[in-house]
Amino acid sequence: MKDLNEAFVHLNVGLPDDVERLKAAGYYKEAMARIDEYLAEDWTETQNSPRSQGLEMPEYEQPANPVPHGVDALRDALLVQKEIMCRLPQEYCWNEAQAVARMQGLVRDFTVEEFRQLVHEGRVDWRFVEGEKHYLDRFAETLIATHADLAARQLDPPAPATLARERRRRIHDQMEREGQASARITLKTSVGMSDEAFAAALAWGLKGWDLRRVTAKCFRENHPSRHMLAACMDPTGEDETYFYFEKCIQNENDMHMDILSE
Numbered sequence: 001m002k003d004l005n006e007a008f009v010h011l012n013v014g015l016p017d018d019v020e021r022l023k024a025a026g027y028y029k030e031a032m033a034r035i036d037e038y039l040a041e042d043w044t045e046t047q048n049s050p051r052s053q054g055l056e057m058p059e060y061e062q063p064a065n066p067v068p069h070g071v072d073a074l075r076d077a078l079l080v081q082k083e084i085m086c087r088l089p090q091e092y093c094w095n096e097a098q099a100v101a102r103m104q105g106l107v108r109d110f111t112v113e114e115f116r117q118l119v120h121e122g123r124v125d126w127r128f129v130e131g132e133k134h135y136l137d138r139f140a141e142t143l144i145a146t147h148a149d150l151a152a153r154q155l156d157p158p159a160p161a162t163l164a165r166e167r168r169r170r171i172h173d174q175m176e177r178e179g180q181a182s183a184r185i186t187l188k189t190s191v192g193m194s195d196e197a198f199a200a201a202l203a204w205g206l207k208g209w210d211l212r213r214v215t216a217k218c219f220r221e222n223h224p225s226r227h228m229l230a231a232c233m234d235p236t237g238e239d240e241t242y243f244y245f246e247k248c249i250q251n252e253n254d255m256h257m258d259i260l261s262e
Contacts, residue, residue: 004083007076015081026128028085035082039075092127092134099124099135106140108153118143146172192224199232202247212249217242 015023016038022031094102096115103110118124123143125136136142144150145168151157174181193201205211216233218225219242226243233245 004080007080010073010076011080013073013077015077019078019081023081023085024128025131026134027130028089029130032082032085035078038078088127089129089134091137092125092129093137094135094139095132096135099139102140103143106144106154106156107150108155110150110153123147193228195228195231198228202232206247206249214247216245218245 019031019034022034100112100115103115124139126133144154171181202214205214216229218229229245233247236244236246238244
């Protein structure tokens with residue numbers, strides 16, 4: 001099975017004109033069916049050749065198919081676009097009547113005219129779905145979070161402002177005063193493994209490297225790592241940051257290996 005993550009590099013190749021028009025109008029089912037038809041074709045035979053015009057192929061060898069970026073790149077682009085179109089109707093799920101009813105259930109005296117004005121001002125994200133405007137699933141929460149007048153008219157106001165709301169309000173006020181706001185963002189990621197894979201790696205290290213002791217630690221808040229280590233090692237202690245573990249075997253090698261599981 002093809003890894004779609006690798007296909008995203010070709011997303012900028014674009015779509016055939018007919019599929020592009022269908023996507024723009026929100027006819028995603030028809031667009032995806034057309035993509036399937038394209039993917040089923042032998043493009044060397046059907047694109048940019050005499051046969052595409054209903055003519056017989058000449059006896060001489062045809063030049064390479066001049067599809068921009070190559071045939072495989074266009075196929076990747078179609079596969080990615082199809083995946084995107086599968087998801088868009090789920091994300092843009094409210095038609096106008098449903099969107100207005102959603103807001104009227106949250107905001108006192110909210111009207112259709114008020115909603116249409118917000119859409120006209122670009123305050124509500126929307127796309128066509130089957131030729132009809134549909135609005136983003138979380139549009140209502142976004143409107144209330146960014147419009148103080150709507151927040152003040154909430155039928156069921158939330159609890160007093162939390163730290164996150166206060167921070168968002170400060171940023172909002174800064175953007176209104178200065179026209180911009182910036183923030184430093186730190187991304188944290190980690191790589192893990194199954195309990196079985198870790199136990200096999202531990203056994204291989206003890207035997208293959210002839211070790212007699214392996215120590216490990218994990219952050220207190222990292223429950224999956226704690227579970228993985230406890231499944232095949234013995235706990236030896238803890239502090240305010242880590243849980244500690246070890247695995248000992250009897251042999252003559254006094255080397256040891258430290259493992260930090262994050």
